[in-house]
Amino acid sequence: MRILCFLKAILDPEAPPGAIRFPGTVESGDVATVLGPFEGNALELSVQLAEGSSGSFTAVAMGDASQDVALRKALALGAERAVRVDLAPGFQDPLAVARRLQAAAQAVGGADVYVFGRQAGDWDMGVTAGLFAGLMDLPFVPLVQQAELEGGSLRLRREIAGGYEESLRTPPLVWSVTNGPGTLMRLPKVKDVMLANRKPIDVLQAADVEPTLVLAEIEQAQVTRQGRMITGEAAAQAAGLAAELRRFLVTGGGN
Template sequence: MNITVLVKQVPDTYSERTLRDDHRLDRDAADAVIDEIDSRGVEIALQLVEAAGSGEVTVLTMGPERATETLRKALAMGADRAVHVLDDGLAGADALTTSAVLAAAAGRSPFDLLIAGNEATDGRTGSIPSMLAERLDLPAVTQVQKLSVSGGELRAERADETGYSEVTAPLPAVVSVTEKITDPRYPNFKGLMAAKKKPIDTVTLADLGVAPVAANVVVDATPRPPRAAGEKVPDDGTGGQKIAEFLAAARLI
């Protein structure tokens, strides 16, 4: 079984985030880490290949030169090879361009599964997995919290509005996973050393035959206003009544 996993380098949650003059996120100003949901995607891919008894896990990213650090982290976890789409023309790429580039890169090698996180922590559009499936003309199963593969099809437990549903789909397919899918392993010393020798294939837009065309442009960005301080209700025997009055005034009861 061959699985390709999308991984992304994102600003550390605890780093201060700033915007550039063109209203795009200044990624160089913040500490960068592998998106936590993508670590879970790598982990479930490794588990599926281990269960199958053969195959490879390839990790794929699109980003600046330092995104190589994210690929090395995934390789240290146990992934076999990596692909880095590196091109200055992709700076600030929107979802449409990103999906076109990733689809072209993923399609260069055959795979049984393409796994992605349900959404990236820096953008939270949650649109890339479905867009990839559309571009690659493959089934898409999103919001997956349990996943297994047998007999040429996948079986997934998918989170939905009522709880979850069980679905099946033929392979190859595109899957997006949630944080419930599994916990990622920590790379050990042996894995860290091995990652330095594993191949990273760097490709450009010219290699992929893709010309980026932005479908949208950010014209302005405004910081979120600070939240107003909440009202404290001391419990002097009338706390319950005051809370009820507050909720009634807000038309919540």
């Protein structure tokens, strides 16, 4: 089974507040570029599926050389090939991203299964995988937490209200992975990390795609806190709280 796993390295989500200025430039300090959290989950399920099918997988990322962090991780975890679609960093319109990834997927010869993280940890739009599936004209299963090979098909498990939903799908198909039991990215073995650092990363030119969405302006939300202590006897507190809630619902929280 041929597996294509799409990865994205992002500016450290744990960087202290104020260290990153929107849209995505480092303002102060030493901010690391790390593999996005859901891409870690996607990578883990790709590794599991590759192991289960005695095959391997190809990792694809898009951006400048800072994306190599993600690809090296994939190589250390057993990816047979790492491909970077070369593109200057900055905000990318999700449809343009999906189109460029579609071109890249075709350039590497296509696959049976296309695996995405549920959303990139920087912009958190969560639409690229679906758009990609649409462009490829393939079925799309979002928010997968477990994938097992069953004959030539895949048993995919998703969490739904009150339980799980399992479905048997026949490749080719696209799915996105969310965090859940068994999706925590494993630690690579050091020998594999050392070997991965010596493996090549193939660089493809990004397809020339017209963006459909342009970032015009962005404003950082202002955080305000308004606390009020309701004192008195328990009954008085309850009455006070009820009155506050009523006022909040009526006025929308304004004073």
